[in-house]
Amino acid sequence: MWKFSRFVSASKLLRSRRFSTAIPGPCIVHKRGADILHDPWFNKDTGFPLTERDRLGLRGLLPPRVISFEQQYERFMDSFRSLEKNTHGQPEKVVSLAKWRILNRLHDRNETLYYRVLIDNIKEFAPIIYTPTVGLVCQNYSGLFRRPRGMYFSAKDKGEMMSMIYNWPAHEVDMIVLTDGSRILGLGDLGVQGIGIPIGKLDVYVAAAGINPQRILPVMLDVGTNNEKLLGDRLYLGLRQPRLEGEEYLSIVDEFMEAVHARWPKAIVQFEDFQMKWAFETLERYKKRFCMFNDDIQGTAGVALAGLLGSVRSQGRPLSDFVNQKIVVVGAGSAGLGVLKMAIQAVERISGCSESAAKSQFFLIDKNGLVTTERSNLDPAAAPFAKNPRDIDGLTEGASIIEVVKKIKPHVLLGLSGVGGIFNEEVLKAMRESVSTKPAIFAMSNPTLNAECTAIDAFNHAGEHIVFASGSPFENVDFGNGKVGHVNQANNMYLFPGIGLGTLLSGAHLITDGMLQAAAERLASYMDEEDILKGILYPSVNSIRDVTAEVGAAVLRAAVEEDLAEGYGEVGSRELAHMSKEEIVEYVRHNMWYPVYSPLVHEK
Numbered sequence: 001m002w003k004f005s006r007f008v009s010a011s012k013l014l015r016s017r018r019f020s021t022a023i024p025g026p027c028i029v030h031k032r033g034a035d036i037l038h039d040p041w042f043n044k045d046t047g048f049p050l051t052e053r054d055r056l057g058l059r060g061l062l063p064p065r066v067i068s069f070e071q072q073y074e075r076f077m078d079s080f081r082s083l084e085k086n087t088h089g090q091p092e093k094v095v096s097l098a099k100w101r102i103l104n105r106l107h108d109r110n111e112t113l114y115y116r117v118l119i120d121n122i123k124e125f126a127p128i129i130y131t132p133t134v135g136l137v138c139q140n141y142s143g144l145f146r147r148p149r150g151m152y153f154s155a156k157d158k159g160e161m162m163s164m165i166y167n168w169p170a171h172e173v174d175m176i177v178l179t180d181g182s183r184i185l186g187l188g189d190l191g192v193q194g195i196g197i198p199i200g201k202l203d204v205y206v207a208a209a210g211i212n213p214q215r216i217l218p219v220m221l222d223v224g225t226n227n228e229k230l231l232g233d234r235l236y237l238g239l240r241q242p243r244l245e246g247e248e249y250l251s252i253v254d255e256f257m258e259a260v261h262a263r264w265p266k267a268i269v270q271f272e273d274f275q276m277k278w279a280f281e282t283l284e285r286y287k288k289r290f291c292m293f294n295d296d297i298q299g300t301a302g303v304a305l306a307g308l309l310g311s312v313r314s315q316g317r318p319l320s321d322f323v324n325q326k327i328v329v330v331g332a333g334s335a336g337l338g339v340l341k342m343a344i345q346a347v348e349r350i351s352g353c354s355e356s357a358a359k360s361q362f363f364l365i366d367k368n369g370l371v372t373t374e375r376s377n378l379d380p381a382a383a384p385f386a387k388n389p390r391d392i393d394g395l396t397e398g399a400s401i402i403e404v405v406k407k408i409k410p411h412v413l414l415g416l417s418g419v420g421g422i423f424n425e426e427v428l429k430a431m432r433e434s435v436s437t438k439p440a441i442f443a444m445s446n447p448t449l450n451a452e453c454t455a456i457d458a459f460n461h462a463g464e465h466i467v468f469a470s471g472s473p474f475e476n477v478d479f480g481n482g483k484v485g486h487v488n489q490a491n492n493m494y495l496f497p498g499i500g501l502g503t504l505l506s507g508a509h510l511i512t513d514g515m516l517q518a519a520a521e522r523l524a525s526y527m528d529e530e531d532i533l534k535g536i537l538y539p540s541v542n543s544i545r546d547v548t549a550e551v552g553a554a555v556l557r558a559a560v561e562e563d564l565a566e567g568y569g570e571v572g573s574r575e576l577a578h579m580s581k582e583e584i585v586e587y588v589r590h591n592m593w594y595p596v597y598s599p600l601v602h603e604k
């Protein structure tokens with residue numbers, strides 16, 4: 001009896017939410033007049049209806065004509081298209097930064113319109129506000145800086161963070177993306193300029209997961225930089241000191257995490273672009289204390305695993321064949337090691353074999369070549385994946401990529417090295433000898449110039465039959481014979497929004513391996529057989545909201561199964577536990593924020 005009434009109340013809730021997206025509910029503002037026009041959360045520019053202008057003291061502060069949301073949207077897109085025309089033929093860098101600037105100006109002025117154009121044109125705009133242009137923006141941040149966005153905590157703020165966190169104007173925060181700028185994409189240490197990454201990731205959260213932009217917070221933890229060029233740059237905006245190390249460093253991160261937890265105990269913190277040693281150490285330190293995850297280790301692992309499983313299916317083979325795939329991973333950093341760990345666990349689950357048997361098909365290469373147990377000062381993080389020289393068929397410690405590929409003839413060559421072009425012509429040609437009918441090449445490093453190879457080179461040298469994926473977007477490759485080589489984007493953007501949203505709606509206070517695994521499995525099963533056989537392993541970026549709803553639902557379900565779901569808002573743990581699989585997907589979907597102008601109601 002009780003169960004039934006709970007179930008009904010959950011579906012009622014879903015229905016009421018569906019209505020609420022059709023007629024936007026009012027939005028309470030505590031300001032009036034010009035202050036509203038200068039607040040991008042509430043500003044509607046010329047879109048304020050006359051009655052609202054009266055109510056909010058805006059009459060006379062705007063030209064008299066009221067322009068509809070649709071007209072504003074068209075006007076922006078017209079400006080964007082003319083900018084494209086006017087910059088035609090100019091260097092790519094100039095064009096990309098010009099496009100970023102026009103979008104950024106809109107972001108600073110009117111968030112509702114900004115997120116609507118972003119959602120509707122996500123495939124076109126993601127490469128501007130996210131990877132790869134975001135890398136260029138970070139490199140030029142101090143020169144591009146006009147207005148702050150997010151929060152900046154520096155080593156000089158030690159002892160002050162608990163009070164500083166209250167300087168953030170929003171009462172509620174759901175999602176935080178945090179970086180210390182120490183490994184920005186494949187571009188290295190960019191110090192305070194790395195703030196562009198949390199901003200870009202959170203834009204993807206809003207666009208893909210429908211996290212309310214009033215509840216997001218990008219954060220830069222500035223503990224100095226070891227980038228000599230930045231330290232010598234008079235316009236550099238960060239602390240001009242070498243990076244803190246050891247306990248001094250950790251005490252800053254601890255203080256930040258405690259301050260966040262004190263003000264918003266349920267906020268999720270995504271660690272992003274930390275150099276490897278701190279990426280691993282902070283994950284171990286906080287994963288059982290705070291609701292957090294490391295996207296480069298855990299998000300990337302899930303996306304890569306989905307791609308690896310897809311590459312098995314693309315050969316027309318059953319998933320159980322994953323255990324026989326020979327996989328060479330180039331890059332033993334936070335991303336590469338995260339991928340190896342998750343992929344090996346998947347082999348164990350699929351085949352029921354032991355960990356050491358599961359590892360036998362994986363080969364790890366770093367900047368010193370093939371990683372074996374013979375290496376002197378072997379990195380402890382890479383040690384579990386080091387090969388015993390007896391098991392590598394005559395290969396030796398430090399063997400090069402070409403030596404390994406020629407000897408092993410792998411099914412998959414996966415790069416997370418940050419080094420552009422290391423899958424050179426010789427390496428790619430060697431992949432023609434792969435034992436797979438559809439060899440897979442994953443050039444996952446970002447941004448574009450750091451990709452291990454380009455799409456054109458991969459198809460040209462390794463053959464038209466390969467499966468190709470890259471971290472940054474490339475155009476599909478036209479073979480000129482009526483056929484096209486499909487380019488997949490293997491980027492953690494397919495997972496992190498769903499991990500965040502599913503965790504948020506579950507109300508879990510931790511993010512477990514089970515929740516992350518559920519996310520990866522849902523992404524892996526998203527594509528149908530027909531597409532997979534054509535080499536399409538990941539959905540189009542245009543479907544990112546749908547993918548995120550499915551991934552989010554899988555994460556939420558896993559949290560329920562692990563008894564971690566405490567509920568969110570009016571929906572408690574019991575309602576969640578009694579929702580069907582389909583209802584959970586619906587529930588997640590209908591909790592996604594969508595940009596529309598809500599009536600503003602002033603309250604003192």
Ligand SMILES: NC(=O)c1ccc[n+]([C@@H]2O[C@H](COP(=O)([O-])OP(=O)(O)OC[C@H]3O[C@@H](n4cnc5c(N)ncnc54)[C@H](O)[C@@H]3O)[C@@H](O)[C@H]2O)c1
Pocket residue numbers: 183184185186187275276295296300303330331332333334335336365366367368369415416417418419422444445446447450470471472490491492493
């Ligand atoms: N596509 C995605 O979703 C995604 C996700 C995370 C990271 N990445 C990208 O992966 C790259 C690496 O990230 P990370 O966090 O692991 O970095 P990291 O600095 O922790 O690790 C880099 C690794 O590459 C190795 N390496 C360097 N030069 C090499 C060479 N010449 N040959 C072979 N190995 C070499 C290093 O030894 C190190 O093990 C970056 O470009 C990052 O942008 C992509």
Ligand SMILES: O=C(O)C[C@H](O)C(=O)O
Pocket residue numbers: 131184185186273295296445446471491492493
């Ligand atoms: O930011 C990205 O595009 C993916 C990933 O998090 C990276 O660090 O490269």
Ligand SMILES: [Mg+2]
Pocket residue numbers: 185272273295296
């Ligand atoms: Mg990253």
